[in-house]
Amino acid sequence: MAKLSKTAAIVGAAESDEIGEVPGKSALQHHAEAAHNALADAGLKKSDVDGLFTTGFSTLSIGEYLGIQPRFTDCTWVGGSSFVVHVAHALAAINAGYCEVALITHGETGRSARVRGRGSGFSNPNQPQEQYETPYGIMGPPAAYAMACSRYMHQYGEERTRQGLAEIAVSTRKWAQLNPKAMMRDPMTFEDYHDSRWIAWPFHVLDCCLVTDAGGAVVVTSAERARNLKKKPVWVLGVAESHDHNMFSQMPDLTSTVSRVTGKAALQMAGVTHDDLDLAMIYDSFTYTTLVSLEGLGFCKPGEGPDFVKAQRTAPGGDFPLNTSGGGLSYTHTGMYGMFLLVEATRQLRGETGERQVPDCKIALVNGTGGQLSSTGTAILAVD
Amino acid sequence: MAEQTYDKPIPIPQPESDYYWKKAQQGELWLRRCDDCEIAYFYPRDICPHCFSRNTSWVQSSGKGTLHAFAIVHRAPHPAFKADAPYVTALVELDEGVRIPTNLVEVEPEPAQIRVGMAVEAVFEQITDEITLPKFRPAKSGL
Numbered sequence: 001m002a003k004l005s006k007t008a009a010i011v012g013a014a015e016s017d018e019i020g021e022v023p024g025k026s027a028l029q030h031h032a033e034a035a036h037n038a039l040a041d042a043g044l045k046k047s048d049v050d051g052l053f054t055t056g057f058s059t060l061s062i063g064e065y066l067g068i069q070p071r072f073t074d075c076t077w078v079g080g081s082s083f084v085v086h087v088a089h090a091l092a093a094i095n096a097g098y099c100e101v102a103l104i105t106h107g108e109t110g111r112s113a114r115v116r117g118r119g120s121g122f123s124n125p126n127q128p129q130e131q132y133e134t135p136y137g138i139m140g141p142p143a144a145y146a147m148a149c150s151r152y153m154h155q156y157g158e159e160r161t162r163q164g165l166a167e168i169a170v171s172t173r174k175w176a177q178l179n180p181k182a183m184m185r186d187p188m189t190f191e192d193y194h195d196s197r198w199i200a201w202p203f204h205v206l207d208c209c210l211v212t213d214a215g216g217a218v219v220v221t222s223a224e225r226a227r228n229l230k231k232k233p234v235w236v237l238g239v240a241e242s243h244d245h246n247m248f249s250q251m252p253d254l255t256s257t258v259s260r261v262t263g264k265a266a267l268q269m270a271g272v273t274h275d276d277l278d279l280a281m282i283y284d285s286f287t288y289t290t291l292v293s294l295e296g297l298g299f300c301k302p303g304e305g306p307d308f309v310k311a312q313r314t315a316p317g318g319d320f321p322l323n324t325s326g327g328g329l330s331y332t333h334t335g336m337y338g339m340f341l342l343v344e345a346t347r348q349l350r351g352e353t354g355e356r357q358v359p360d361c362k363i364a365l366v367n368g369t370g371g372q373l374s375s376t377g378t379a380i381l382a383v384d
Numbered sequence: 385m386a387e388q389t390y391d392k393p394i395p396i397p398q399p400e401s402d403y404y405w406k407k408a409q410q411g412e413l414w415l416r417r418c419d420d421c422e423i424a425y426f427y428p429r430d431i432c433p434h435c436f437s438r439n440t441s442w443v444q445s446s447g448k449g450t451l452h453a454f455a456i457v458h459r460a461p462h463p464a465f466k467a468d469a470p471y472v473t474a475l476v477e478l479d480e481g482v483r484i485p486t487n488l489v490e491v492e493p494e495p496a497q498i499r500v501g502m503a504v505e506a507v508f509e510q511i512t513d514e515i516t517l518p519k520f521r522p523a524k525s526g527l
Contacts (some may be wrong), residue, residue, distance in 0.1 A: 141474045
């Protein structure tokens with residue numbers, strides 16, 4: 001794997017035109033606008049694209065809508081981490097000669113779909129969760145992630161876990177205040193966090209991500225082509241993917257995601273260590289997702305997450321910049337948020353993030369989580 | 385129950401789970417167990433997810449176990465659950481070493497009343513003529 005390190009780069013990254021609450025646009029429009037913006041960012045044309053990647057929709061739908069007939073197609077669907085996994089697959093496909101310019105798109109209207117309605121809801125009875133979880137009101141992410149967090153609290157202490165979750169919620173909001181595109185930019189105090197209403201104990205509403213309308217896209221191409229484009233290449237140094245269950249109740253250990261595997265593998269492929277990293281973009285569907293991922297990725301040991309995030313060290317000005325866009329908690333979270341980790345990491349590495357710019361940001365870790373803490377994709381990205 | 389409409393999702397038994405739901409209807413909890421690696425597992429499927437053996441059979445669970453994890457759901461994820469909120473979702477570890485998703489019932493939905501590790505036992509809630517849901521409650525004293 002190490003030989004594939006730095007053989008491809010992200011050369012374009014963008015959101016759709018408007019994100020947040022966008023009742024006037026469909027999910028497909030968000031895909032298309034983001035694709036348009038990302039290709040413009042890269043200085044490439046639609047006709048340059050020969051590899052197409054998406055999830056949520058089939059690439060059939062996206063190819064049709066955009067008018068792209070790819071020679072490599074991939075709709076790997078492993079939840080919110082999918083787009084990080086797509087970067088890994090793009091790297092492989094480019095190296096194998098299956099495509100040269102890979103376009104990865106995302107778009108969802110989780111927020112406005114709530115108003116317009118999303119059909120009757122109960123889905124395919126062949127899915128085991130429809131028999132064993134849904135009838136008990138274990139539907140959607142909050143209950144499942146909350147249960148996992150209850151186990152963590154039992155093993156490692158409720159109070160210190162609670163403080164760790166609060167640190168993450170508050171520090172992430174501080175970053176969002178520096179991002180004009182973030183949906184939640186009002187100041188948040190620790191009291192605000194602790195006083196906020198329950199969604200599913202142990203989660204307050206401020207432990208939970210937003211539900212927004214948004215799209216995002218990134219363009220990945222070969223090293224050779226990347227060097228000849230207008231912006232500096234964001235090199236893919238390392239990538240790794242895995243999953244160990246689908247439905248929540250099948251998770252082998254509620255306090256450990258497969259980031260324990262993908263973090264190590266991606267760092268190894270990249271040939272860098274934790275100390276080399278300038279930025280961490282770690283999926284925050286819930287505060288707990290980030291806490292448990294920091295441990296899995298090896299930034300600290302199991303159970304040490306609450307100590308690791310102490311005293312706002314992950315906030316602006318702290319020594320561990322984390323989720324500088326404001327994250328899924330305060331910036332945007334469509335449902336499958338992983339795309340936006342890549343967009344922010346790319347911008348930070350290029351030095352394009354204004355007020356929230358991490359000084360001298362050269363190497364970033366991106367870790368997406370998908371499903372019910374089911375899958376992870378980790379990427380190490382860097383600029384020269 | 386009969387006069388009210390039950391509008392929450394109802395399991396639709398599938399070929400590998402017909403027996404599970406038939407036994408639940410009779411107030412019994414049954415699991416699949418591998419005859420080769422001797423590990424019980426959930427959910428029911430014919431081929432062992434551990435050693436991939438086809439040599440598997442049904443065994444009856446004691447219905448006793450401990451609370452492995454729980455949440456108290458305040459914001460219903462679907463209108464059908466609004467009337468129940470706050471309700472307790474749970475993952476129970478059965479004495480057979482298997483974890484099963486469920487509801488914890490016959491308990492106040494308060495963090496102070498519920499403890500990970502507490503002893504629980506199965507109860508059976510009939511929701512239609514065909515379907516009975518296994519749920520769990522704190523074990524009665526003496527267990």
